[in-house]
Amino acid sequence: MSMFVNWLESLHVDLNITNKCSRKRNIRSTCSICFDGCKYNALTINQQKFEIISERCTSCGDCIISCPLSAIEGMSASREFENGSLIYDEGYTPSVKELLIYKKRGLHSIIIAGNSLNPKWEIVINQANRKLKFLGQNPIIVLKDVNEETLSRRNFFTSIQKEGKQLAKRLAPVEWKKEANEWKLTKYYPDYQFYTVEIDQNKCILCQACFSFCLEKVFSIRDTIILIENEKCVNCKDCTDICPEHAIEINPDIKKRSEIHATFHIKECRDCGKLFHTFQLETEKCHICKDRDPEWLSPYL
Ligand code: SF4
Ligand code: SF4
Structure with a gap:
């Protein structure tokens, strides 16, 4: 009986903000990436921590993808792919980060009907392609002139799939719904760094607070050398928020991975x-x- 009750109780949990969230670990955290990016205002702040308002959440998955620490678990709305192509959908705009990750998962193009690419998509694709160039990858190409009939048939089946998924989502136990997706660029591009972590040696008092708060283990000490592994940084800002001397700067900067050694x-x-x-x-x-x-x-x- 209790298993049945647990199962029933779990039906209403869609997303879960885990203890990896900076707001749960650091009272001084200023991170608000998921909050700022939610189009549906489905996140609220309670005593410095974020909570999800389930009635407003549409499970679009934007927060899951945007969180630099992959601290949100849940099931995001599925995007439609066909043979390595992402099917254009005016109902949402992917983020640059999302496209860069799809690229490493095998995406090579985006299929649109006719010439109707939405300007928001155009901006994102251009930004993603600029970054892909730095990352030594081929650009994502846009394939036009796809047979309208094929697309509408596909749209029809997609809508059926979505309906089915929504139904399954409403009925499934929470453990089934959680995706352990890793949405960290660092996982897909380990030979590159997206940020450069700079410590101002005139301000730093070597208290090591940043070392303890960085979940990605960017900082380490070997004898009398501080090692900074830039390629691990996801720009969560935990270190800059905790540093009592304001001695750290995180600079967006895509380049081949490099370590900083400071004696x-x-x-x-x-x-x-x-x-x-x-x-x-x-x-x-x-x-x-x-x-x-x-x-x-x-x-x-
Ligand atoms: S938290 Fe700031 S002062 Fe402390 S070791 Fe890190 S950079 Fe230096
Ligand atoms: S170095 Fe700072 S910003 Fe980068 S992952 Fe570590 S705590 Fe986050």
Whole structure:
């Protein structure tokens, strides 16, 4: 009986914001990519965290695709493909990220009826193709002049499929509905970096807060070297939001992957005698003593 009740209860859960969401892990998170991109205003903020308003959610899947950390689970609306071609649908516009991922999954063209490509699609395809050029990939081509009759027949079957899917979705247990899709560009283009992570060595106090908050493990330490693996960065901004010194910048910049090595020094503080890390060889005080009013007692005494 309880299995049946659990199954019934699960029918209403469409999307799930997992604990990977920056808003759930970092009180200072400013990420709002899913919220800003939702056309249906189906997300709301409650105590700094996002929640999904299920009555408004249409399961378009835009939030699942846009989240840099793939922190949203659920079943997105399916796009229609045929032999490596995406079938043009005026009802939605794919994102550049989506097209770049489809490309690596085998997409080579977009099929449209006649010359009726919507301007929004045109912009997205052009932007995607510019990025594909940097990524050493062939562009996505647009195939026109497709037989109208074929398209309308296809549209008819697609609508039946969609209806069937909606029905299945309404009836299926939640575990069946969740897709463990990875919507991270870094997974598909491991030889490239989409962002360059820059630490301002004059500001950084090597507190390592960014190291702990970065889910993608972009930062690591080897002896006295900070290693930054730019190709892993997904621009979630967890590091910039948590950094107390505002020492990090994430710059969009597609290029072949590269690592940054930054050497730091381990020194003994002149005032408190504790060991501390610094990028500046000439620094003599740890950051606590440096910022401390000389009239105050040392926190370590
Ligand atoms: S959080 Fe900021 S100050 Fe701390 S180690 Fe990272 S860049 Fe440096
Ligand atoms: S380096 Fe910063 S922006 Fe990039 S994935 Fe890590 S926490 Fe996110």
